[in-house]
Amino acid sequence: MERLSVSRFLLLLLSIFFAFADGGSIGVNYGRIANNLPSATKVVELLKSQGIDRVKVFDADPSVLKSLSGSGIKVTVDLPNELLLTAGKRPSFAATWVEKNVAAYYPETQIEAIAVGNEVFVDPHNTTKFLVPAMKNIHEALVKSNLHSSIKVSSPIALSALQASYPSSAGSFRPELVETVFRPMFDFLRQTGSYLMVNAYPFFAFESNSDVISLDYALFRENPGVVDAGNGLRYFSLFDAQIDAVFAAMSALKYDDIRMVVTETGWPSKGDENEIGASLENAAAYNGNLVRRILTGGGTPLKPKADLTVYLFALFNENKKNGPTSERNYGLFYPDEKKVYDIPLTMEGLKNYHDHRSPASGNKPVVKAPINGGGGVSKSTSGNTWCVANGEAGKEKLQSALDFACGEGGADCRPIQQGSTCYNPNTLEAHASFAFNSYYQKQTRAGGSCYFGGAAYVVTQPPSTFFCFVH
Numbered sequence: 001m002e003r004l005s006v007s008r009f010l011l012l013l014l015s016i017f018f019a020f021a022d023g024g025s026i027g028v029n030y031g032r033i034a035n036n037l038p039s040a041t042k043v044v045e046l047l048k049s050q051g052i053d054r055v056k057v058f059d060a061d062p063s064v065l066k067s068l069s070g071s072g073i074k075v076t077v078d079l080p081n082e083l084l085l086t087a088g089k090r091p092s093f094a095a096t097w098v099e100k101n102v103a104a105y106y107p108e109t110q111i112e113a114i115a116v117g118n119e120v121f122v123d124p125h126n127t128t129k130f131l132v133p134a135m136k137n138i139h140e141a142l143v144k145s146n147l148h149s150s151i152k153v154s155s156p157i158a159l160s161a162l163q164a165s166y167p168s169s170a171g172s173f174r175p176e177l178v179e180t181v182f183r184p185m186f187d188f189l190r191q192t193g194s195y196l197m198v199n200a201y202p203f204f205a206f207e208s209n210s211d212v213i214s215l216d217y218a219l220f221r222e223n224p225g226v227v228d229a230g231n232g233l234r235y236f237s238l239f240d241a242q243i244d245a246v247f248a249a250m251s252a253l254k255y256d257d258i259r260m261v262v263t264e265t266g267w268p269s270k271g272d273e274n275e276i277g278a279s280l281e282n283a284a285a286y287n288g289n290l291v292r293r294i295l296t297g298g299g300t301p302l303k304p305k306a307d308l309t310v311y312l313f314a315l316f317n318e319n320k321k322n323g324p325t326s327e328r329n330y331g332l333f334y335p336d337e338k339k340v341y342d343i344p345l346t347m348e349g350l351k352n353y354h355d356h357r358s359p360a361s362g363n364k365p366v367v368k369a370p371i372n373g374g375g376g377v378s379k380s381t382s383g384n385t386w387c388v389a390n391g392e393a394g395k396e397k398l399q400s401a402l403d404f405a406c407g408e409g410g411a412d413c414r415p416i417q418q419g420s421t422c423y424n425p426n427t428l429e430a431h432a433s434f435a436f437n438s439y440y441q442k443q444t445r446a447g448g449s450c451y452f453g454g455a456a457y458v459v460t461q462p463p464s465t466f467f468c469f470v471h
Contacts, residue, residue, distance in 0.1 A: 132185050
C-alpha cells in the first residue's frame with residue numbers, strides 16, 4: 001500500500017470531517033432596489049451555480065417566484081410593512097394575499113416561510129400594533145389553503161428591540177414591547193411551531209465604536225474572547241454575543257423553546273470615509289468566516305446545540321438604495337454577476353477556504369488614542385481623577401462602550417449586577433460610569449483610557465456615587 005504523505009493524510013481527514021459535519025444552513029437575501037440587475041431567470045441560475053439552496057425576498061414578485069419554480073431552492077417571501085394595517089384588520093385581505101402570492105406558486109416554488117413585515121418596531125409609520133394580528137390572519141389563510149404545516153409565519157426583528165444586551169445572559173426586550181407584542185408573538189410562534197426571525201449586524205456596533213470593539217472579535221478571527229460575567233461563558237465573536245442576548249431575552253420570558261433564524265446579517269465592502277471598517281477585506285472576512293462558523297456546526301455558547309439558519313445580506317450591490325455608501329455595497333455579487341470577493345457558500349467550498357488577512361490589518365489595539373479634545377488625560381497630570389459617562393453620547397454608544405468595558409476591557413462589573421452594592425441607581429449612565437471608571441483605574445489612568453469614542457470624560461471632583469467609584 002502506498003504510504004500517505006502528511007499533507008495528503010490531513011486532506012483526507014478534512015474531507016471526512018466535511019462529509020460528516022452536521023451544521024446549520026446558509027441562505028441569501030435577494031434585494032432588488034436597483035436598475036441594473038440581471039433577470040430573475042439569470043439570478044436563479046446564479047444561485048444554483050453557487051450551491052445556494054435558500055433565498056429570502058422582500059416581497060412576493062411574480063417574476064421572481066415563477067423563476068424559482070422547479071429550482072429546488074427554498075424561499076421566504078415577505079408581506080411588506082405597508083400592508084400590515086390592512087392584513088391585521090381584514091382577514092379577507094390576508095386570505096386573498098396568500099392565495100395570490102403563495103398558494104398560486106406552491107409547491108412548484110418551494111415557499112417555506114412568510115416574513116410578515118420587516119423590523120416593524122422601527123417602522124416610522126407605527127404599524128407595531130397590527131403586527132401580531134396580521135401574522136395570525138396570514139396563518140389562518142394558510143390553514144384554509146392547507147399549507148400551514150409546510151409554511152411558517154414569523155417577522156424579522158432588529159436588535160434595537162432589546163432593552164439590554166450586555167452581558168448576553170442579561171439580554172432583555174424593551175419593556176413597552178413585552179406584553180403588547182412579544183408575549184402574544186411568542187405564543188403564536190410556539191402554537192404554530194414557527195421560529196423567531198432576527199436581523200443582526202455586528203458591523204453597526206463596530207462602525208460606531210471601533211475604538212472599543214476589537215475588529216478580530218467582530219470578524220470571527222482569533223481573539224482572547226470575552227467572558228460573560230453573568231454565566232461564565234466565553235464569547236469569541238460579537239455575532240454570537242448578539243444572538244445569545246436575544247436567546248436570553250426569550251428565556252427570561254419563559255420562551256426558551258422557540259427556535260431562531262437569522263434573516264439578515266452582513267458587512268459592506270465599501271463605505272463613506274466615516275464608516276469605519278467598511279472594506280472589501282473586512283466584508284470577505286466577516287461573511288467567509290461566518291459561513292464557516294455556521295456550516296461546520298455548533299450553536300452559540302448559550303445554545304451549543306442550536307444550529308442556525310443564516311441569510312447573508314445581500315446577493316447584489318443595489319445602486320438605488322438610499323443612505324450612506326455602505327447601503328449600496330453589501331452585495332456578494334456585482335450586477336454583472338461577478339463576485340465582489342471570493343468566499344465559500346457551501347461545505348465543499350470550505351475545504352480550500354482561508355481568511356486572507358492583509359499584512360496592514362494585523363492585530364490593532366482595542367482602545368486607540370483619543371482625538372483632539374477626546375477626553376484623555378495624561379497619567380502625569382491626572383492626580384485624583386475619575387472617568388464618567390457622557391450622557392450626551394446617546395444610548396447606543398453608551399451601551400456599546402459599556403459592553404466593551406465589562407467584557408474585553410476587563411472592568412470589574414460585578415458590583416453593578418442586579419442585587420449587588422452598586423446596582424442602584426439602575427440607569428445606563430450610572431452603570432456605564434462605574435464600568436468606565438473601573439477600566440480607567442485598571443489602566444492606571446493612562447492617556448486615552450477614558451475616551452470610549454466620546455462616551456466618557458475625565459473629572460477631577462469625586463462623583464456623587466463616590467463609594468461605588470472607589471469600590
